[in-house]
Amino acid sequence: MIQPFLEHGIIRQAIKRNQISVSTIDVRSFAKGKQKVTDDKPYGGGSGMVMKPEPLAGAITSAKIKTPESKTILLSPQGKPFNQKLARKLADTGGLIFICGRYEGVDERISSSLIDDEISIGDYVMTGGELAAMIIIDAVTRFIPGILGGENSAEKDSFENGLLEHAHFTRPRVFEGDEVPEVLLSGNHGEIENWRLESSLMRTLMKRPDLLKKKPLNLSEIEILKKWGRNIEEILRT
Numbered sequence: 001m002i003q004p005f006l007e008h009g010i011i012r013q014a015i016k017r018n019q020i021s022v023s024t025i026d027v028r029s030f031a032k033g034k035q036k037v038t039d040d041k042p043y044g045g046g047s048g049m050v051m052k053p054e055p056l057a058g059a060i061t062s063a064k065i066k067t068p069e070s071k072t073i074l075l076s077p078q079g080k081p082f083n084q085k086l087a088r089k090l091a092d093t094g095g096l097i098f099i100c101g102r103y104e105g106v107d108e109r110i111s112s113s114l115i116d117d118e119i120s121i122g123d124y125v126m127t128g129g130e131l132a133a134m135i136i137i138d139a140v141t142r143f144i145p146g147i148l149g150g151e152n153s154a155e156k157d158s159f160e161n162g163l164l165e166h167a168h169f170t171r172p173r174v175f176e177g178d179e180v181p182e183v184l185l186s187g188n189h190g191e192i193e194n195w196r197l198e199s200s201l202m203r204t205l206m207k208r209p210d211l212l213k214k215k216p217l218n219l220s221e222i223e224i225l226k227k228w229g230r231n232i233e234e235i236l237r238t
């Protein structure tokens with residue numbers, strides 16, 4: 001699952017330029033016996049299987065020896081919610097080891113001894129932790145210095161200032177009768193910045209009001225919201 005993910009776009013480029021490196025360990029290669037069994041029935045009964053602790057402990061220990069500075073992360077719906085802030089923090093560690101469970105999950109004694117942190121990518125249940133690991137690798141890589149060009153740097157992204165990003169337009173100037181906002185063609189950088197801030201605020205209010213409520217507003221942001229308020233009051237009066 002992981003290999004094809006590494007072969008595209010910014011992740012591929014980052015690997016080629018030695019800005020990140022990713023390798024995988026097959027837990028099965030640490031399993032004993034001819035069958036290389038990695039799972040077993042849960043104590044106490046019930047459906048589903050649990051990942052046996054010994055092969056996992058072997059795999060984690062071997063990973064820790066290869067990258068002793070790494071933090072070990074278990075992917076699980078019970079983990080702390082992954083977000084942009086956590087991505088930035090993880091980019092500033094000496095490496096990450098992701099434990100990707102299958103079946104019902106891993107033996108509890110693994111989480112209590114060999115795991116530094118438990119992370120969830122959202123409140124839903126997947127069949128394994130691999131997609132979660134790839135999502136985290138993807139978002140974290142964008143924060144490695146030198147990955148994004150200056151023009152495209154991470155500061156302008158959604159969430160960096162507590163707002164969603166402004167709307168984007170490219171050529172053609174008219175698409176299916178729909179025109180690009182005039183101000184973006186004006187070359188007036190002050191007005192363009194104002195328009196983008198207003199677009200950001202509008203999109204956040206419409207799509208993610210929860211974000212807007214949390215955000216400390218600066219003077220220009222308050223001014224824009226007040227202007228909307230005045231416009232709406234005018235409409236209600238007339």
Ligand code: 4HQ
Nearest residue numbers: 075076101120121125126129132
């Ligand atoms: N998992 N965020 C691995 C998840 C999950 C999530 C379910 C993790 C199955 C075995 N991981 N177990 N949500 O759904 O990270």
